[in-house]
Amino acid sequence: MKITIFGSGYVGLVTGACLAEVGNDVLCVDIDANKIAMLEKGEIPIYEPGLQKLVVNNIESGRLSFTTDIAAGVAHGLFQFIAVGTPPDEDGSADLQHVLAVAESIGTHMENYRIVVDKSTVPVGTADKVRDRIRSVLDKRGLNMEFDVVSNPEFLKEGAAVDDFMRPERIIIGTDNPRTTELLRALYTPFNRNHERIFVMDVRSAELTKYAANAMLATKISFMNELANLAERLGADIEQVRIGIGSDPRIGYHFIYPGCGYGGSCFPKDVQALGYTAKQIGYQADLLEAVKTINDRQKEVLFKKIHQHFNGELKGKIIALWGLAFKPNTDDMREAPSRTLMEALWAAGASVQAFDPAAMDETRRIYGNNSNLKLYEAPMDTLANADALVIMTEWNVFRSPDFGEIKTSLKTPVIFDGRNLYDPQRLSREGFTYYAIGRGHPSV
Ligand SMILES: NC(=O)c1ccc[n+]([C@@H]2O[C@H](COP(=O)([O-])OP(=O)(O)OC[C@H]3O[C@@H](n4cnc5c(N)ncnc54)[C@H](O)[C@@H]3O)[C@@H](O)[C@H]2O)c1
Numbered sequence: 001m002k003i004t005i006f007g008s009g010y011v012g013l014v015t016g017a018c019l020a021e022v023g024n025d026v027l028c029v030d031i032d033a034n035k036i037a038m039l040e041k042g043e044i045p046i047y048e049p050g051l052q053k054l055v056v057n058n059i060e061s062g063r064l065s066f067t068t069d070i071a072a073g074v075a076h077g078l079f080q081f082i083a084v085g086t087p088p089d090e091d092g093s094a095d096l097q098h099v100l101a102v103a104e105s106i107g108t109h110m111e112n113y114r115i116v117v118d119k120s121t122v123p124v125g126t127a128d129k130v131r132d133r134i135r136s137v138l139d140k141r142g143l144n145m146e147f148d149v150v151s152n153p154e155f156l157k158e159g160a161a162v163d164d165f166m167r168p169e170r171i172i173i174g175t176d177n178p179r180t181t182e183l184l185r186a187l188y189t190p191f192n193r194n195h196e197r198i199f200v201m202d203v204r205s206a207e208l209t210k211y212a213a214n215a216m217l218a219t220k221i222s223f224m225n226e227l228a229n230l231a232e233r234l235g236a237d238i239e240q241v242r243i244g245i246g247s248d249p250r251i252g253y254h255f256i257y258p259g260c261g262y263g264g265s266c267f268p269k270d271v272q273a274l275g276y277t278a279k280q281i282g283y284q285a286d287l288l289e290a291v292k293t294i295n296d297r298q299k300e301v302l303f304k305k306i307h308q309h310f311n312g313e314l315k316g317k318i319i320a321l322w323g324l325a326f327k328p329n330t331d332d333m334r335e336a337p338s339r340t341l342m343e344a345l346w347a348a349g350a351s352v353q354a355f356d357p358a359a360m361d362e363t364r365r366i367y368g369n370n371s372n373l374k375l376y377e378a379p380m381d382t383l384a385n386a387d388a389l390v391i392m393t394e395w396n397v398f399r400s401p402d403f404g405e406i407k408t409s410l411k412t413p414v415i416f417d418g419r420n421l422y423d424p425q426r427l428s429r430e431g432f433t434y435y436a437i438g439r440g441h442p443s444v
Pocket of ligand 1 (some may be wrong): 011029032085155156266
């Protein structure tokens with residue numbers, strides 16, 4: 001099948017490469033000429049395990065190509081995927097300018113029937129807006145051409161995106177047209193072999209399903225962080241509590257890790273956008289508000305602990321930081337808790353020596369030549385002259401370090417662990433002052 005994908009970011013590029021891998025003829029369109037130039041050479045602008053090989057193989061096989069030529073994109077595919085960003089607007093709503101710009105382009109250039117597939121995360125009612133925009137452009141062109149708009153939200157996780165796309169837990173198709181349903185079923189058949197994963201529903205329910213999934217996951221995290229803060233103050237250990245509640249199959253062990261707050265390009269903006277949607281229709285979404293408030297607070301917990309430990313005297317202190325990406329196996333720094341912490345440390349006069357296995361280029365891009373930030377090529381190198389070590393991201397490489405070496409390298413043996421990677425008793429035996437989340441040492 002011929003497929004065009006607008007937007008070659010995390011979602012668009014993975015979607016394009018995976019659809020090409022199963023035999024389709026895919027053209028990826030992006031307005032970022034630098035990105036397209038890189039991709040044409042088989043260079044991947046993001047860190048995503050397995051993606052580079054997939055892209056290169058499919059370019060070589062002639063099934064995957066890239067362009068900035070929008071008209072060529074509209075001419076190419078029966079399926080026109082929209083996978084552009086939907087960042088938060090100033091008021092917290094999802095900014096639909098990129099989605100509607102693609103709709104405008106499709107209306108401007110289409111010459112025959114097209115199925116417009118919305119993969120971006122968009123508020124309920126967006127498919128109607130996309131349809132209206134295309135229709136109004138066609139009207140201006142004096143054309144009464146047929147097209148369909150389908151909602152097909154994406155559930156891949158950064159860090160496991162290729163695997164998630166190739167072996168999805170669900171494929172949501174929101175449409176009210178049986179013919180489109182059949183065409184999309186055919187498109188997704190290669191990913192639906194093991195058992196039925198395709199769920200067909202009305203467009204609005206499909207749009208809401210994506211927000212519901214992210215809001216639920218964010219709620220789990222904020223719930224555990226709330227409990228962690230309580231545990232700290234009550235003299236309980238949240239890790240014991242986590243194991244105790246996870247054993248109940250109605251609760252389960254997945255996604256109930258306390259930490260230093262959720263980040264990334266999805267949870268923060270999607271919780272906010274759903275809250276905004278609620279407000280617009282006069283509904284008070286108290287739970288969503290609380291999820292966001294708790295997360296904003298949680299992102300400050302590590303700074304509060306550090307501030308308290310050093311009696312507020314952070315000027316001139318050097319803090320070693322392991323992990324910059326918002327989670328392991330990605331270089332994505334959008335809304336990463338590391339940014340909140342680093343910016344608070346700098347404001348207090350401290351400097352940071354950091355390492356991340358994938359996100360250092362992205363950190364350089366964001367913070368440029370900041371004299372209060374030094375990046376090192378190995379975790380242990382960050383410790384020289386440092387007053388404390390902070391764990392921000394639970395990369396595997398940080399899970400079992402040489403504590404003896406850490407102790408001799410740091411000026412004082414103190415660790416602030418935002419991911420509860422270590423055993424408090426062991427660290428105490430090794431002579432560390434160890435601060436974790438929800439395991440003693442309450443922050444003010
Ligand atoms: N990143 C994730 O893990 C993830 C997972 C599921 C869903 N989503 C959703 O998917 C959407 C895309 O997210 P992303 O992380 O891939 O974004 P991204 O920022 O990585 O990529 C978006 C791309 O779209 C391009 N673009 C913007 N306007 C364009 C236009 N008019 N024509 C062509 N290209 C254009 C940009 O240049 C950019 O390369 C968002 O709505 C997001 O919420 C993201």
